[in-house]
Amino acid sequence: MSDLQERAQALDIEDGLAPLRKLFTLDDTVYLDGNSLGALPRHVPARLQEVLTREWGELRIRSWDESGWWTAPERIGDRIAPVVGAAAGQIVVGDSTSVNVFKAVVAATRLAPEGRDEILVDASTFPTDGYIAESAARMTGHRIVPVAPADVPGALGPRSAAVLLNHVDYRSGRLHDLPGLTAAVHAAGAVAVWDLCHSAGALPVGLDAHGVDLAVGCTYKYLNGGPGSPAYLYVAARHQAAFDSPLPGWTSHADPFAMTPGYAPADGAVRGRVGTPDILSMLALEASLDVWDGVGIDAVRAKSLALTDFFLECVAAYAPEGRVTSVTPAAHAERGSQVALRCEDAEPVMAALIARGVVGDLRRPDVLRFGFTPLYVGFADAERAARVLADVLTGSAAPAA
Ligand SMILES: Cc1ncc(COP(=O)(O)O)c(C=O)c1O
Numbered sequence: 001m002s003d004l005q006e007r008a009q010a011l012d013i014e015d016g017l018a019p020l021r022k023l024f025t026l027d028d029t030v031y032l033d034g035n036s037l038g039a040l041p042r043h044v045p046a047r048l049q050e051v052l053t054r055e056w057g058e059l060r061i062r063s064w065d066e067s068g069w070w071t072a073p074e075r076i077g078d079r080i081a082p083v084v085g086a087a088a089g090q091i092v093v094g095d096s097t098s099v100n101v102f103k104a105v106v107a108a109t110r111l112a113p114e115g116r117d118e119i120l121v122d123a124s125t126f127p128t129d130g131y132i133a134e135s136a137a138r139m140t141g142h143r144i145v146p147v148a149p150a151d152v153p154g155a156l157g158p159r160s161a162a163v164l165l166n167h168v169d170y171r172s173g174r175l176h177d178l179p180g181l182t183a184a185v186h187a188a189g190a191v192a193v194w195d196l197c198h199s200a201g202a203l204p205v206g207l208d209a210h211g212v213d214l215a216v217g218c219t220y221k222y223l224n225g226g227p228g229s230p231a232y233l234y235v236a237a238r239h240q241a242a243f244d245s246p247l248p249g250w251t252s253h254a255d256p257f258a259m260t261p262g263y264a265p266a267d268g269a270v271r272g273r274v275g276t277p278d279i280l281s282m283l284a285l286e287a288s289l290d291v292w293d294g295v296g297i298d299a300v301r302a303k304s305l306a307l308t309d310f311f312l313e314c315v316a317a318y319a320p321e322g323r324v325t326s327v328t329p330a331a332h333a334e335r336g337s338q339v340a341l342r343c344e345d346a347e348p349v350m351a352a353l354i355a356r357g358v359v360g361d362l363r364r365p366d367v368l369r370f371g372f373t374p375l376y377v378g379f380a381d382a383e384r385a386a387r388v389l390a391d392v393l394t395g396s397a398a399p400a401a
Contacts, residue, residue, distance in 0.1 A: 004314050004383050011310065011379035017303050021376045023291050024224075029357040030381040030388075035198060035338045035371025036361055038224030038288075047287035051280065072282050073230075073251075074270055079289045080223065080232055083297060084196060084215070085206040090234055092269040093219070093285070094277050097197055097231040098128045099247070100216035101164070103272060104233060105136040106246035108162035108191040108214055111239055116161035116190070120145045120152060126170045129195055133164050136246075149176040156188035163190055167205065168198035168336030171363045173328040175199070175336045179210040186211065197221060202337035202374070203301045207234055214239070222337070222373055225285035233272040240268055249274035291375060303374035304337040307382050311339055311370065314386030323393045327367065338371040345396065352392040358385045 001009075012018055024039040031039060055067040064070045077091030084091075095103075105119065121133045123146035130146075137144045142162075147155040149165050156163070163185045168175050178194060185192040194215040199205055201222030207215055215234040219225035235243050245265070250256050252273040254264045265271040312326060324341040343349050343366060350362045360370040370385060 004317060005380075008310070008379040008383040011306070015303060015378065017295070017299060017374055018378060020291060020295065021378065024376045026376060029359055030385045032358065032360045032370040032372065032377065032381070032385060034224070034373030034377070035221050035369065037220055037227060038222060038373060039376055040226070041224055041288045041291050043290065044226070044284055044287045048280065048284055051283050069277070069279050072279065072286065073273055073277050074268070076282060076286045076289070077232055077269060079286065080200070080219070083223070083292060084200050084217070084234070085204060086208050086234055087237070090237055090269050091232050092272040093232045093282060094230050094273055097195070097216050097218045098132055099274070100231050100233045101129050101132045101195065102136055103245055103247055104193045104214040104216050105133050105162060105164055106140060107243055108193050109136070109140045109142055110244040111191050111213065111242055112161035113189055116159050117142050118145050118159045118161060119143070120147050120155055120160055120163040122165045123148050124169055124171070125164070125166055126195065126197065129164055129166070149181060152181050153184040156184060156190060160188050160190040162193060164193045164195070166195045166198065168202075170198055171340060171367055173336045173338040173340045173369075175203070175334050178205065178212070182210050182212055198336055198338070201300070202304055204297045208236070212236060219285050223285070224288045224291065226281060226288065229281050229285040230278055233269070235269050235272055240271065243271055245271055247274045251275055251277070295375070300374045304372055305332050305335070307372040307374060307377060307379065308335060308337065308339050310379055311372065311382040311386055314383050315341065315389065318386050318390035320390065320393050324368070324389075337374070338369055341368045341370070342366050343368050348396065349392055352396065353388060356388050356392065358388045360385075
């Protein structure tokens with residue numbers, strides 16, 4: 001056994017989160033794609049079976065009340081709240097992240113002071129945010145200003161209405177400075193909207209502590225909600241009375257069953273709701289959040305950093321010189337929970353890794369992504385992934401330049 005293998009074993013023994021792994025359905029592959037689709041918690045199928053047979057099959061329409069279906073969006077929002085550092089009553093679950101980006105960006109322009117006509121958008125954003133912000137800008141008479149997150153303070157000015165930023169970059173795994181950038185946005189009198197898809201469940205977000213205005217995120221990555229599980233919208237309590245949704249569906253009405261022709265928004269985060277909630281996905285997500293009971297996000301972050309440090313160390317020790325370079329920052333303060341390696345022939349390399357039981361993914365043309373979900377990935381996994389990667393790289397010559 002090599003030194004690194006021995007260290008991995010010792011680190012796994014010391015790891016206080018290691019027992020959580022058995023809560024998930026996993027096999028002997030090394031699953032490093034939880035930043036795309038989290039693994040299935042073992043108890044979720046039985047819970048879904050109960051929802052299908054008892055709540056839908058037997059109770060049918062009664063379940064909207066008796067099984068708590070109607071209030072699921074805000075109830076599940078309150079389960080997500082502690083993971084992202086929010087007090088109860090500020091998060092509502094539903095729709096996709098894309099739809100919530102639309103709600104948040106338009107609502108942000110409506111919260112901003114009159115006369116401001118610019119929406120600053122992370123220039124390296126996940127594409128959907130950029131597409132939707134651009135459409136929202138056209139609809140609301142704003143113009144988009146693409147800007148690298150680090151350059152936001154210099155780009156802010158009296159014309160800035162809203163700023164849409166990613167907490168962690170989906171490609172590089174870079175963690176952006178949410179506290180500092182939010183403060184800069186506020187100093188310019190603008191409204192900060194954060195996309196938490198790649199940070200929620202992987203590291204502390206501190207929405208309330210850092211005064212974030214609006215935020216969105218998905219639940220199928222580090223929150224393990226299942227494929228296409230509903231996203232969420234955070235509306236800080238201080239903005240709720242003025243939050244003016246561009247999608248004021250009937251389920252966000254103050255009295256939805258009055259069926260009045262005029263719209264009157266409900267109080268609280270509930271006004272971020274739109275239509276009938278997708279109950280099956282939503283209740284799968286609710287059940288999957290049970291794995292967080294008693295788990296502190298600081299412990300998750302500490303393990304995430306230790307795992308990604310260890311993986312980078314193993315890659316440096318094993319991989320043939322010059323075949324891969326990390327595009328993920330080495331500094332902890334700038335790193336999310338994934339490692340992205342630039343590799344000229346990323347596509348065949350990832351295919352070979354997957355064939356050998358190490359599942360990551362890639363972002364074309366040349367980025368290998370390895371997501372580390374601290375709830376179920378261990379140090380031996382990290383070591384094995386780096387060893388198999390080195391084997392694959394050694395066996396396949398680098399493509400001719
Ligand atoms: C950062 C980020 N924002 C938005 C999305 C889009 O989410 P959805 O497809 O659920 O709308 C994703 C999806 O992976 C993402 O990574």
